[in-house]
Amino acid sequence: MTRRPGTPPLPRLTVDGAHVPPSHLARLATRTARELAATGARPGRAAALACDHPLTAVVTALAADAVGAPLLLDGPAPARRIAPAAVVRTSTSGEPVVTGTRARPLDLPEETAAVFWTSGSSGDPKAVAVSAAALAHQGLATAARMGVTAGDRLLLPLPLRHAYGHSVLRVWRSTGAQLYAESGFHLRGLLSRLATEGITSLDGVPTMYRMLAAEAVRDPETARLLAGPRIRGCGGDVLTPALYGDFLTATGAPLHDGYGLSEAGPNVALNAPGDLCPGTVGRPLDGVRARVTGPAREIEIDSPSLMLGYLDPVRGTLDRTAFTPDGWLRTGDTGALTADGRLTVGGRVKEVLVVHGETVAPALVEDAVRTAAGVADAAVVGVRQGDRGDTVWAFVESPDGDPAAVAGRVTAACRHRLPPHVRPRTVRVMTALPRTSTGKHDRVRLRAWAAADRLAAAA
Incomplete structure (x- = not known):
């Protein structure tokens, strides 16, 4: 791979405990850059990284930078969400495999160097375009x-x-x-x-x-x-x-x-x-x-x-x-x-709870919930009750086989640590909280569950 003037030599890399010689990394990056260029990846025409293998991810980033192509990152299926010129996956040995696409690539602003997707933890994921200067x-x-x-x-x-x-x-x-x-x-x-x-x-x-x-x-x-x-x-x-x-x-x-x-x-x-x-x-x-x-x-x-x-x-x-x-x-x-x-x-x-006219950060309630024995993690959401503000729901992750006992301990912990109007009105215990691809609590899904349960209870 030909380095741009002033670019430092390739740093040292170890993947899953195996050292990657700089010469091998350079050869992979050069080959991948050549293959990206052959598919039409260039400034404004993106290369999509469609796997999480560390070696492929590193090489693809180096190669995309070498040809000036925007790098599409994250998202469950980035190649289907934004039409790229090339898609990069990994071989059984962990090395990149470049394929072109039949669909016409989307023309991105030429200053775009990478596109990330937001987690979508509180709404629809959005594509974030950043420049090379911003990354540097x-x-x-x-x-x-x-x-x-x-x-x-x-x-x-x-x-x-x-x-x-x-x-x-x-x-x-x-x-x-x-x-x-x-x-x-x-x-x-x-x-x-x-x-x-x-x-x-x-x-x-x-x-x-x-x-x-x-x-x-x-x-x-x-x-x-x-x-x-x-x-x-x-x-x-x-x-x-x-x-x-x-x-x-x-x-x-x-x-x-x-x-x-x-x-x-x-x-x-x-x-x-x-x-x-x-x-x-x-x-x-x-x-x-x-x-x-x-x-x-x-x-x-x-x-x-x-x-x-x-x-x-x-x-x-x-x-x-x-x-x-x-x-x-x-x-x-x-x-x-x-x-x-x-x-x-x-x-x-948009996640701040409004209870009796007072704004409350969910983290305040979550910290209290996590002090209860048997609680591995917690996420708190509010369900709006007309002009009466939010009803507080606590979703609790626990390995304990007795959900009722965990819920009881959570209620007691919140009674000890929180004022009455901030305490969760409902505590739902589960083996695992839903999360986004980045590991954040999926509050969109939690809020939908809470709203559905409230409607079912009212029926």
């Missing part, structure tokens, strides 16, 4: 905030098709660090990498860290290994105070959370080693500004990493209605800025 700034600014250098070893058990995983890929490319990309989260495999590879940075989502904290309680060696990395990044969903405290108690080491969204790069603010403030999501990255506006206290962002706009998957046009007249992004999240410039996040504007 994101990698450099994130690396600078977290202090990542070429000497670091980054362990990533997350899909590279999602904005969070792809942001780590950008850090890897901008610093020359060694990346340990995993096909998924496997507890024993992750602990083995921590024990043998000198890992300095681990990234994961709250559900992963919840399992790791539980294992650390049972096994002192697990606790020691988890305390080893300098960075334990946690993203993809809200890091609750309860999980932060549980992990810290179990390992003696903090989690480094932050705030981000696909539309903003994704990283906006991060809690970094040596600059950590629990209860906040840290300071905005260099070059990023945040403000809080309006009665809902909505967070708005100005950043070099902002999206170009939402991409219409049929017409290829950009929708910029999420931007203010002066060019700031309306995030849809509530929050506040502390006196020393740190950001706090309350939740989605």
Whole structure:
């Protein structure tokens, strides 16, 4: 693969424990770039990554960049949602396989370098178009905030098709660090990498860290290994105070959370080693500004990493209605800025509960629910009752075989920790909460279940 002037050499890569020689990575990237170009992938004509294999994902990102083709990422079937010039899948050996498409490719704005899909946790997923400059700034600014250098070893058990995983890929490319990309989260495999590879940075989502904290309680060696990395990044969903405290108690080491969204790069603010403030999501990255506006206290962002706009998957046009007249992004999240410039996040504007005229963040109720014995996770939604505000429903994930007993303990915990009007009126216990492809609670489905149950009860 011919590198652009000034582009650093290919960094070091290990996939599922197997080292990938730089020469082999370069050959794969060169071959894939040639095959992408042969299908017509170029600026404005996209290549769709249709698999999660780490090697294929890395090579496809390098190859798409080499030919200037937008890279379509995420979504259950990206090749069917936005017509690409090429689709990249993986072979049995994990290497990329490029195929052309018969349908006419969608013409994207030529400045588009990648397209992510939002999780759809609170509405329909949207296609987010970002530029090469935005991706480059994101990698450099994130690396600078977290202090990542070429000497670091980054362990990533997350899909590279999602904005969070792809942001780590950008850090890897901008610093020359060694990346340990995993096909998924496997507890024993992750602990083995921590024990043998000198890992300095681990990234994961709250559900992963919840399992790791539980294992650390049972096994002192697990606790020691988890305390080893300098960075334990946690993203993809809200890091609750309860999980932060549980992990810290179990390992003696903090989690480094932050705030981000696909539309903003994704990283906006991060809690970094040596600059950590629990209860906040840290300071905005260099070059990023945040403000809080309006009665809902909505967070708005100005950043070099902002999206170009939402991409219409049929017409290829950009929708910029999420931007203010002066060019700031309306995030849809509530929050506040502390006196020393740190950001706090309350939740989605559309998910805020309104109970007896008072606005309540679902996370406040969820934290109380999670304190009940037998509760592995919880998600709270509101069902609007005309002009009377929201009725609070708690959906509880529990391995306990006695749902009635779990529900009773949840009710008791909420009675102890919450004022009467905020307590859940209904507690529904299940073995697993529904989640989106990025691991977030699927609140659209939960809200629909609650509404259906309410209608059934009224019939």
